[in-house]
Amino acid sequence: MLDIFLRTLPFFAIIGLGFGAGRTGFLSPSATAALTRFVFFFPLSAMIFRFAANLTLQEIFNPDLLWAYLVGSIAAYLLATAVAFWRKQDAPTSAVEAQCAVIGNVGFLGLPMMAILFGEASVGPMMLILTIDLVVFSSLIVILIKLGKGKGVAPSTLLLALKGLVANPMILSITAGLLWSASELAIPGPMNDFLMILSGAATPGALFAIGASLAIKSSERLQVAAWLSFGKLFIHPACVAICALWLFPVAAYPAQIAISAAALPVAGNVYMLAQYYNVAPQRASAAIFLSTVASIVTLPMVIAWVSTF
Numbered sequence: 001m002l003d004i005f006l007r008t009l010p011f012f013a014i015i016g017l018g019f020g021a022g023r024t025g026f027l028s029p030s031a032t033a034a035l036t037r038f039v040f041f042f043p044l045s046a047m048i049f050r051f052a053a054n055l056t057l058q059e060i061f062n063p064d065l066l067w068a069y070l071v072g073s074i075a076a077y078l079l080a081t082a083v084a085f086w087r088k089q090d091a092p093t094s095a096v097e098a099q100c101a102v103i104g105n106v107g108f109l110g111l112p113m114m115a116i117l118f119g120e121a122s123v124g125p126m127m128l129i130l131t132i133d134l135v136v137f138s139s140l141i142v143i144l145i146k147l148g149k150g151k152g153v154a155p156s157t158l159l160l161a162l163k164g165l166v167a168n169p170m171i172l173s174i175t176a177g178l179l180w181s182a183s184e185l186a187i188p189g190p191m192n193d194f195l196m197i198l199s200g201a202a203t204p205g206a207l208f209a210i211g212a213s214l215a216i217k218s219s220e221r222l223q224v225a226a227w228l229s230f231g232k233l234f235i236h237p238a239c240v241a242i243c244a245l246w247l248f249p250v251a252a253y254p255a256q257i258a259i260s261a262a263a264l265p266v267a268g269n270v271y272m273l274a275q276y277y278n279v280a281p282q283r284a285s286a287a288i289f290l291s292t293v294a295s296i297v298t299l300p301m302v303i304a305w306v307s308t309f
Contacts, residue, residue: 044111
């Protein structure tokens with residue numbers, strides 16, 4: 001446990017450094033937004049493309065893992081939704097709370113952390129998990145919010161969700177990388193060097209951007225945020241573990257990756273969606289902050305546990 005904690009500590013130390021830069025005003029909110037956008041569109045995309053270009057579709061697509069992670073996530077999603085309805089929340093707010101309970105920071109935190117802790121073989125399972133989050137749940141929240149606001153699922157709503165997927169640089173990078181892999185062409189030396197140099201900024205840039213973003217997020221509704229953080233850090237990985245170990249038995253290594261990924265803190269894009277649709281943005285913000293702070297302890301605990309498989 002101590003060894004895992006010490007290995008994850010540098011990741012959270014960089015997040016803390018970013019938090020300090022944002023809290024002291026060294027990095028303004030507009031600069032933080034620009035940094036996040038830069039990392040999202042350039043270094044992170046380069047890293048994902050480079051990983052995917054060296055993988056085959058078979059190395060990414062694991063049917064058992066897909067079902068284990070998807071069904072486990074749906075179980076946690078439905079539980080969070082049921083609790084929200086029990087607390088008499090409206091449908092759009094319930095959708096945001098459920099999103100907080102299942103969407104982890106896979107892109108900015110999970111991919112680089114798992115690659116270092118579990119080796120580059122973790123990239124295939126992590127890309128599958130990232131695709132599930134983006135294709136299934138990022139589309140689902142848009143549809144549920146529209147339905148909750150009484151606007152129905154018009155073709156324009158489905159088109160909006162589709163546009164969000166097509167324009168997402170992570171999806172584009174995975175797709176482009178797999179197409180390159182399928183072509184069986186070697187990446188030219190200069191191109192590979194370019195990708196290596198650019199993707200080298202992904203991990204520190206993403207972690208620093210997470211910390212700086214946390215500095216400007218609200219910490220309102222702490223009681224609800226504590227429940228959502230508990231759901232994300234404990235209930236979600238527990239549901240995925242039940243599915244991966246018993247319902248849809250997965251080999252030990254991908255099961256370790258899936259359960260660890262489920263234990264990641266709430267992703268920042270949940271706040272962006274909540275803010276865009278003006279549905280409980282402070283609640284999502286607080287859940288992101290609390291879950292990220294708590295995951296300094298909880299994530300090593302989960303990784304230490306799965307490492308015994």
